[in-house]
Amino acid sequence: MRLTVRHKTHYRYDAPLANAMQQIRLTPKTGPAQTVIDWKIDAPGMDRATAYEDAFGNLVHMVSAHGMSEEVEITASGTVDTFDVNGVIGFENGTSSPPRIFTRFTPQTKANQAIRRLAAAAEKDDLISGLHELMHSIRDKVDYKVGVTETHATAVSALANGEGVCQDHAHIFIAACRSIDVPARYISGYLLLEDEQSSEAHHAWAEAFVPDLGWVGFDISNAICPTDRYIRLTTGLDSRSAAPIRGIRFGGQEENMDVEVDVEQATRQQQQQQ
Numbered sequence: 001m002r003l004t005v006r007h008k009t010h011y012r013y014d015a016p017l018a019n020a021m022q023q024i025r026l027t028p029k030t031g032p033a034q035t036v037i038d039w040k041i042d043a044p045g046m047d048r049a050t051a052y053e054d055a056f057g058n059l060v061h062m063v064s065a066h067g068m069s070e071e072v073e074i075t076a077s078g079t080v081d082t083f084d085v086n087g088v089i090g091f092e093n094g095t096s097s098p099p100r101i102f103t104r105f106t107p108q109t110k111a112n113q114a115i116r117r118l119a120a121a122a123e124k125d126d127l128i129s130g131l132h133e134l135m136h137s138i139r140d141k142v143d144y145k146v147g148v149t150e151t152h153a154t155a156v157s158a159l160a161n162g163e164g165v166c167q168d169h170a171h172i173f174i175a176a177c178r179s180i181d182v183p184a185r186y187i188s189g190y191l192l193l194e195d196e197q198s199s200e201a202h203h204a205w206a207e208a209f210v211p212d213l214g215w216v217g218f219d220i221s222n223a224i225c226p227t228d229r230y231i232r233l234t235t236g237l238d239s240r241s242a243a244p245i246r247g248i249r250f251g252g253q254e255e256n257m258d259v260e261v262d263v264e265q266a267t268r269q270q271q272q273q274q
Contacts, residue, residue: 001081001082001083001161001214001228001265002079002080002081002082002210002265002266003079003080003081003082003190003192003229003231003263003264003265003266004078004079004262004263004265004266005076005077005078005079005080005190005231005261005262005263006075006076006077006078006154006261006262007026007075007076007077007190007202007244007259007260007261007262008073008074008075008258008259008260008261009073009074009075009257009258009259010071010072010073010247010257010258010259010260011071011072011073011178011255011256011257012070012071012255012256012257012258012271013070013071013254013255014070014254014257015028015070016070017096020046020065020072020247020248021063021064021247021248022043022046022062022063022064022065022074022245022246022247023060023062023216023245023247024041024060024062024063024074024076024231024244024245025054025058025059025060025063025234025242025243025244025245025246026041026061026074026076026233026244026245027039027041027057027059027061027076027077027233028080028189028232028233029057029059029232030084030172031230032085032088032089032090033082033083033085033089033226033230033232034080034081034082034083034170034231034232035080035081035083035185036078036079036080037078037079037080038078038079039076039077039078039079039080040076040077041061041074041075041076041080042074042075042076042077043063043072043073043074044073045062045065045124046063046064046065046072046074047064047065048061048062048063050062050167051273055097056097056185056234056235056236056237056241056242057097057235058216058234058235058236058242060091061086069256076174079266080122080214080231082137082228082229082230082231083228084227086225087217087218087224087225087226087227088213088214088215088216088217088225088233088256089207089214089215089216089217090213090214090215091214091215092214092215095175096115099183099209099215100183101237102178102183102184102185102209102237103178103181103183103184104178104202104237105175105178106237106238106240106241107152107154107238107272108152108153108154108155108171108238108239108240109154109155109171109174109175109237109238110154110155110156110175111155111156111175111176111178111179112156114156114159114160115155115156115159115172115175115176115179116176116179116180118134118137118141118159118172118176119134119176119177119179119180119219121133121134121137121179122134122177122180122182123180124174127182127210128213128216130212131177131182131210131216131218132210132218132219134173134176134177134225135173135218135220138159138169138172138173138176138220139169139170139221139223140180141159141162141221142158142159142161142162142168142169142172143162143163143164144163144164144165144166144169145163145164145165145239145266146165148163148164149161149162149163149165149167149168151167151239152240153167153168153171154171155168155171155175156170158172159172165221166203166204166205166219166220166221167204167239168204168205169204169205169220169221170186170187170204170220170239171186171238171239172220173206173208173218173220174186174238175207177208182208182209183208183209183237184206184207184208184209185206185207185215185236186206186235186236186237186238186239186241187204187205187206187207187217187232187233187234187235187242188203188204188233188234188236188239188242188243188244189202189203189204189205189230189231189232189233189234190202190203190230190233190261190263191203191229191230191231191263192229192230192263192264192265193229193263197248201231202259202261203219203221203230204225204242205217205218205219205220205221205230206218206220206237207233207235217230231263246254248272
C-alpha cells in the first residue's frame with residue numbers, strides 16, 4: 001500500500017524564544033515492512049546543525065532556533081510503500097542495538113506484581129502464542145480512553161487506572177515482557193485509520209523479540225499485529241527515548257503545542273505515475 005503522510009507540529013510561546021535546540025526523529029527508514037519513496041522535513045527559521053543515527057537506529061536531525069521568535073513550526077512529509085508482513089520485522093543487522101538492551105527497565109516500563117501476573121500468560125513453550133494472549137489480556141484490562149493519563153504515565157499507573165491510550169498499552173506490554181526476560185521495545189509511527197476517522201498525533205505499539213522469528217510487532221490498542229496500514233517511525237526503550245521531537249529552550253515561558261497528522265492512501269493514478 002502506498003501511504004502519504006503530513007505531520008505538522010506548531011509551537012506557540014507567550015514570550016519570544018532566546019534559543020532552542022530540537023532533536024527531530026521524524027524520518028522513517030526503509031525496512032522489511034516499508035520502503036520510503038520520498039521524505040522531507042521543513043523547519044522554517046531553524047538552522048540544521050547535524051544529522052546522526054542514535055543508539056536505537058533512529059535518524060536524528062538536530063536543529064536550532066536563534067532570535068526573538070514566538071512560534072516554531074516543524075513539518076515532516078513524504079510517501080512510503082508499506083507491506084503486510086504479519087507484524088514480523090525479523091532480525092536486524094548494522095547499528096541497531098542488540099535485543100538484550102531491550103530487557104532493561106525504565107521508569108515508564110517498571111513491572112509490579114500485577115504486571116508480572118499478566119506476564120505469566122506469555123510464559124509458554126510457544127512464545128508467540130503467549131505474546132498474543134498477553135496482548136489481549138492487556139487490552140481487556142485497560143480500556144482505550146483519551147485524556148486520562150499524562151505523557152509520562154507509567155505502566156504500573158496505567159494498569160491500575162484501567163484506562164489509557166496506545167502509549168500506555170505499549171508500556172504495559174513492554175514491562176510484562178521484560179519481567180520474564182523477553183526483549184521488548186517501543187515503536188512510534190503512523191496508522192492509516194478507517195474512512196471518516198481523524199489521524200492520531202502519532203500511534204504507538206510494541207515489538208517483542210522471538211528467537212525463531214526476530215522482532216514481532218503487537219498493537220495492543222487494536223489487538224492486532226501491524227499490517228500495511230502502519231508506518232514505523234522511531235524505536236526506543238519507552239515513549240521518552242522514542243519521542244519524535246525532544247529538545248530544550250531558553251525563554252518563551254509558557255509553551256502551547258498543536259499537532260496535525262494526515263495519513264492517506266495514495267490514489268491509484270499517483271501510484272502508477274511513481
